[in-house]
Amino acid sequence: MKVKTTFLFTLMLLIVLCVSICPGFAQDMAYTQLSLPEGAKARLGKGSVGEVMYSPDGSLLAVGSNIGIWLYDAKTFQELALFAGQMDWVYSLSFSPDGKTLASGGGDMDCTVRLWDVGTGGVKATLTGHLGGVKSLSFTPDSTTLAAGSNTTVFMWDVATGAVKAELTGHTSHVYCVSFSPDGNTLASGSWDTTVFMWDVATGAVKAKLSGHTAAVNSVLFSPDGNTLVSVSRSGKNHTVFMWDVAAGSVKAKLTGHTSKIGSVLFSPDGKTLVSTSQGEEDHAIFFWDVVTGALKTKLAGHIGSANTVLFSPDGKTLASRSPDGEVHLWDVATSSVKARLDMDRVRSLSFSPDGKTLASANTDGQVHLWNVATGSVKRALTGYRGWVRRVSFNPDGAILAGVNYYNGEVILWDVTAGSVKAKLTRPTGEVRRVAFSPDGTTLAGVTWNPKDYGDYDYKVFLWDVATGKRKRILDTGGRIRRIAFSPDGTVLASVSYDSEVRLWDVETGVLKTELGEHKGEVRSVAFSPDGKTLASGSRDAGDDAVLLWDAATGDLKVKLAGHTGSVYSVSFSSDGKTIASGDAWPDYKVLLWDVATGAIKAKHTGHIGSVYSVSFSSDGKTLASRSRDRTVILWE
Structure with a gap:
């Protein structure tokens, strides 16, 4: 039985238009079902957390991400909707004071402002004209005008018509923040x-x-009475909060106490307290200042990383904070304690169990989850190991899951039934970058790398005996290895690397059998058909040479699959060998399904907004999982 393995992804970006779901209809719906693209049955993970914003009445909490805007019930913390459609990261958010409109600013690959109808989730208007990512948004108190900051310009928009009211110029570099005074x-x-x-x-x-x-x-922010303007610098050595007298245009006070750069500032609704955040490597605190005296009232700590954004609920009793660790914390202001944490999972790797009923995922928070494919719910979290696991792979009978530590390359074997660690394999010199089980489950192959000279690494493939944990053999593969795959009978190991070659190795002897060299660019993925007769490889050659099918016995090129416009990072055969899936990068971020016999495209799936780094069929061929740079996994029918 063939086991599909998956691999690391690095960054993010771009395109797909999804159907929005009305919040009123979404309250009983699992977040995995919200705003799915056509042909999908579930989405695992919520992307990377970005901006956060309360609605004016405090009933809703909007969380921007790289896949859209998640809308939560602020009391139950239940996901209500996903507003999807922005073609890049959501850089900024702002609710209109009347609560009817949510504005979102797109990143550098989007450069638009979208106005969302909060009641229906529909797009009211898309505002264009900015030449860079929209870093900040602010509504006038009467909700009629929206200010948006980007490159060196501030646009003021008429919310009702979507027309530009004014274009404010004067800054000589990017406008990072905008804020209206309370009187507008x-x-x-x-x-x-x-x-x-x-x-x-x-x-x-x-x-x-x-x-x-x-x-x-x-950050710039007016006090509720409009008499004071607060501003802070992104970096610098003084780590000071400036308080300005608006009428005089002079400095009223400077608040000192931060030991690292300051992230953002916020007044409490009653104007008596000012909140500021630290963004240092060691200092992650949230500071509460007395506005009248300038004295420090309290400090909150709890995020693993810096708290990039903070905001009060309208009643001032709750403070929301978000950080790069992927969490949004909701604090009780009176007690300085955490009321709730909103988990924004960031999926790094996945693997189907051989029976197709379970999907394993590894997240950047160090957790490994087992998901029920039929329901999209979490079956269990694997325990007994602390560390960021970036690779996971099931053995052929589904009883063991292998994982690789992101930082030190340690290989961990979990007992899937017990949910506990079964063994830790003897570590080679250097880090293990990816792993794959042999079809009979007795051998685990791991790609290792060792630094040599500056910028140069020595790559090898280690073969372990799964039963004993002992090393069996080392394949000296030379160049940087992207992917490995066993043939169905376990006698051949295929490796692909940066040098555009596909290499086939004799597993028993460690001898190189042949090299396949038709690709022009880096080969990113490789997979054997279930009968072992065909080998598929995907590369950075966009167009006709992106996916090639080879005769595994002779090494002859059988066919070129033409249809991708970007680099192909992943290929996978269905269990019956009749279909091959391939996932690509910019500009389309699509998944294509091919008829192996004819080379024709059977289906096209779009829905990710980042490069598709892994595709994998369930054993019954009814479900295809795709993992993307956007930090989500989509399950397709």
């Missing part, structure tokens, strides 16, 4: 040019230019 007459903007501008909303004229920061300004 003044707009503040902060830039990477270290300045803060205050603009007259009616005329578009500059009212004041505030100088004093020594680094990029990443």
Whole structure:
């Protein structure tokens, strides 16, 4: 029985238009079912967490990510909807004060502002004109005007018509933050040019230019009474919060105490407290300041990484904070304790069990989960090991799951039934980058790498005896290895590397049998057909040479599968050998299903917004899993 293995992905980006779901209809629906693309039956993982924002009445919490905007019930913390369609990361969010509209700003590959109807989840308008990612958004108090900051320009939009009301120029670098005064007459903007501008909303004229920061300004905010403007720098050595007198345009106070760069600032709804966040390697605290005295009231700690964004609930009783560790914390302000954590899973690797009923996933939070494929629910979390696992692979009978530690390359074997660690394999010199079981389950192959000279590495394939954990053999493969795959009978191991070659190795002797060299670019993926007669390889050769099918016995090229517009990072055969799936990178991020006999495209799946790094069929061929750079897994019919 063939076991599909999966591998690491690195970054993110781009395209697909999904159907939005009305929040009112989503309350009893699992998040895995929200806003699915056509042909999909579940989505595992929520992407990477971005901006967070409460609705004005405090009933909703919006969380931006690289796959869309997740909408939560702020009391139950239940996922209500996923607003999908932005063609890149959601850089910024803002609810209109009347709560009817949610604005989202796209990243550098999107550069648009979308206005969402909160009640229906539909797109009311798409605002274009920015030349870079939209870093900040702010509505006027009457909800009629939206300000958006990007490159060196601030746009003010008419919310009702989607027309540009004004284009404010004056900054000499990217505008990182914008904020309207409570009366709506003044707009503040902060830039990477270290300045803060205050603009007259009616005329578009500059009212004041505030100088004093020594680094990029990443947050500006008016106090609820409009008399004070707070600004902080993205970096710099003084780690100071500036408080400005709006009428005079002068500094009122400087708040000191941070030992690292300051992330964001926020006034409490009553204006008596100012919150600021630290973004240092060691200092991850959230500071509470007394606005009148400038004294430090308290510090909150709990995030693994820095708290990039904070916001109060409208009643001021709850503070939400989000960080790069993939979590949103909800704090009880009165007790300084965590009320809830919203888990934004970030999937790094996956593997189907041989019977197709279970899918294993490894997340960046160090957890390994077993999912029920039929229901999309978590069956269990595997325990007994602490560390970031980046590779997982089932053995042929599904009783053992192998994982690889991200940092030290340690190989862990879990007993799937017990959910506990079965063994840790003797580590070779260097890190293990990926693993694959032989078809009979007795051997585990692992790709290792050792640093040699600067920027150069020595790659080898280690073969372990699964029963004893002892090393059986080492294959000296030379160049950087991308993927490995056993033939169905276990006698041949295929490896692909950066040098555009596909190599076939004799597993028993360790001797190189043949090299297949028709690809022009780096070969990224390889897979044997279930009968072992055909070998598929995918490469960075976009177009006709992206996927090649080889005669495994003779090494002859059988056919070229033409249809991809981007690099092919993954290939996989169905269990009957009649269909092959391939996943590609920019610009389409699609999955194609091919008829092996004819070479024709059978189906096309779109829905990821990042490169597809892994595709894998269930053993019955009814489900295809695809894992993407967008940090999600989609299960397709």
